[in-house]
Amino acid sequence: MNARQLEKLGVPPDCIPAAIGAIHSAAAAGALRALNVKELIPRIVAAPAEHLADPYFGEFARAVTESNAQAALPGGAQPHEPIAFRIWGADGIDQAAIDQMRDACRLPMAVGAALMPDAHLGYGLPIGGVLALAGAVAPYAVGVDIACRMKLSVFDRPITAFDSKGSLDQLERALERGTRFGVGATHERPQRHPVMDQDWNVTRITREHRDRAWKQLGTSGSGNHFAEFGALSLEADDAELGLAAGRYLALLTHSGSRGVGAAVCSTYSAIARDRLPKRYADVGRLAWLDLDSEAGQEYWAAMNLMGDYAAANHDVIHRLVSDLAGARIIAGVENHHNFAWKETHGGREVIVHRKGATPAGRGALGVIPGSMADPGFVVRGLGSDESLHSASHGAGRRMSRTAAKQKYAWRAVQKQLAQQGVRVLSAGADEVPGVYKNIEAVMREQRDLVEVVARFDPKLVKMCGDGSKAED
Numbered sequence: 466m467n468a469r470q471l472e473k474l475g476v477p478p479d480c481i482p483a484a485i486g487a488i489h490s491a492a493a494a495g496a497l498r499a500l501n502v503k504e505l506i507p508r509i510v511a512a513p514a515e516h517l518a519d520p521y522f523g524e525f526a527r528a529v530t531e532s533n534a535q536a537a538l539p540g541g542a543q544p545h546e547p548i549a550f551r552i553w554g555a556d557g558i559d560q561a562a563i564d565q566m567r568d569a570c571r572l573p574m575a576v577g578a579a580l581m582p583d584a585h586l587g588y589g590l591p592i593g594g595v596l597a598l599a600g601a602v603a604p605y606a607v608g609v610d611i612a613c614r615m616k617l618s619v620f621d622r623p624i625t626a627f628d629s630k631g632s633l634d635q636l637e638r639a640l641e642r643g644t645r646f647g648v649g650a651t652h653e654r655p656q657r658h659p660v661m662d663q664d665w666n667v668t669r670i671t672r673e674h675r676d677r678a679w680k681q682l683g684t685s686g687s688g689n690h691f692a693e694f695g696a697l698s699l700e701a702d703d704a705e706l707g708l709a710a711g712r713y714l715a716l717l718t719h720s721g722s723r724g725v726g727a728a729v730c731s732t733y734s735a736i737a738r739d740r741l742p743k744r745y746a747d748v749g750r751l752a753w754l755d756l757d758s759e760a761g762q763e764y765w766a767a768m769n770l771m772g773d774y775a776a777a778n779h780d781v782i783h784r785l786v787s788d789l790a791g792a793r794i795i796a797g798v799e800n801h802h803n804f805a806w807k808e809t810h811g812g813r814e815v816i817v818h819r820k821g822a823t824p825a826g827r828g829a830l831g832v833i834p835g836s837m838a839d840p841g842f843v844v845r846g847l848g849s850d851e852s853l854h855s856a857s858h859g860a861g862r863r864m865s866r867t868a869a870k871q872k873y874a875w876r877a878v879q880k881q882l883a884q885q886g887v888r889v890l891s892a893g894a895d896e897v898p899g900v901y902k903n904i905e906a907v908m909r910e911q912r913d914l915v916e917v918v919a920r921f922d923p924k925l926v927k928m929c930g931d932g933s934k935a936e937d
Contacts, residue, residue: 539600554582554910583861589750592821612775613721643786683781835904891930
């Protein structure tokens with residue numbers, strides 16, 4: 466009896482070698498003729514515990530028992546064909562990112578998915594991917610930089626601050642001294658925030674990295690993270706923001722949970738991969754944790770702590786920068802875009818992973834940036850069910866970092882931007898405007914997902930200038 470015949474009898478693929486070994490063992494003992502193997506094999510698959518003492522097929526029964534235990538899926542999920550998902554702005558998305566999203570939709574717990582117009586290739590799940598799982602969380606579908614987020618603060622200083630050299634120099638000093646950029650960047654003295662008084666003992670990894678997290682509190686990291694002053698324009702009064710129509714001086718920042726968030730992702734992704742049922746060994750970075758398991762609960766607690774820490778990180782940056790700028794914060798908007806939420810969709814509770822995607826439930830405010838030379842937008846969600854209440858998290862890359870460094874000379878781009886009225890204090894060639902998609906086109910593709918509340922035009926920008934990389 467060959468592997469194909471055994472599989473037709475219901476033998477799990479990982480148990481086929483044990484089944485063949487049992488058949489050969491029975492044949493060698495001369496017992497095979499007395500057995501109806503085609504009837505016996507399905508009985509063992511259906512009730513392996515009843516056959517553990519069988520002198521020939523006991524090992525096969527044990528293999529089936531272990532396979533069944535390993536293959537138990539969260540929420541009683543069953544293997545299925547890839548679920549369908551809608552793509553916004555498909556013409557501007559690489560096929561590799563679409564294929565990556567399709568692979569994610571093969572997960573047995575996948576119950577909903579969507580791909581945003583800024584999508585591009587990521588780790589496990591594409592950047593701009595939205596994935597709803599039943600009863601499970603996938604660390605790499607959240608991302609390396611857990612709770613990477615946007616925060617915009619509106620200041621009471623007049624917009625004319627950009628027109629005065631003295632005022633512009635003060636804003637520049639505020640960015641230079643108010644945060645730190647680069648891998649491992651820290652402040653000279655740890656900053657204070659109530660987040661450091663929370664319970665960091667929820668997991669071993671958060672406990673061990675608490676001091677590191679404290680040193681990095683108020684820093685911005687590397688890659689596409691930034692801090693920038695700009696002009697915020699509102700065409701109409703907005704009661705929720707508490708602002709009248711007009712133009713305002715605003716600060717926009719992009720960063721996340723720094724080194725500790727990456728450590729949490731790495732630790733629990735490795736645990737998830739170690740526990741993958743053998744039949745899903747090719748899942749790789751989409752490995753999941755049952756949310757009811759001890760490891761799943763630990764990751765969930767650590768992820769939420771990282772959410773609080775990332776929010777605190779922005780709070781500290783905005784406090785320091787506003788103090789140095791001699792300004793008071795009068796309004797603001799902020800949101801995560803690398804996170805997982807418990808939400809109800811289609812009448813059931815699911816875990817919605819938004820990796821590089823902005824929450825866009827009906828009425829929810831968020832920020833979608835462009836690039837250092839292109840506008841960003843304050844938006845209000847329209848609550849699209851098809852997108853699982855999500856929108857893009859930015860313009861999205863259209864060029865790899867390697868290709869960007871080969872194509873662009875940073876100093877030349879910096880001079881060109883200065884002529885356009887954008888002063889860039891530091892950055893790298895891998896983050897110049899040309900590496901990003903057209904934000905206006907991306908916003909047009911998602912008019913059914915969000916409405917624009919205000920426009921933010923960058924004027925003074927600071928990013929990491931050492932060429933180090935972080936996941937978007």
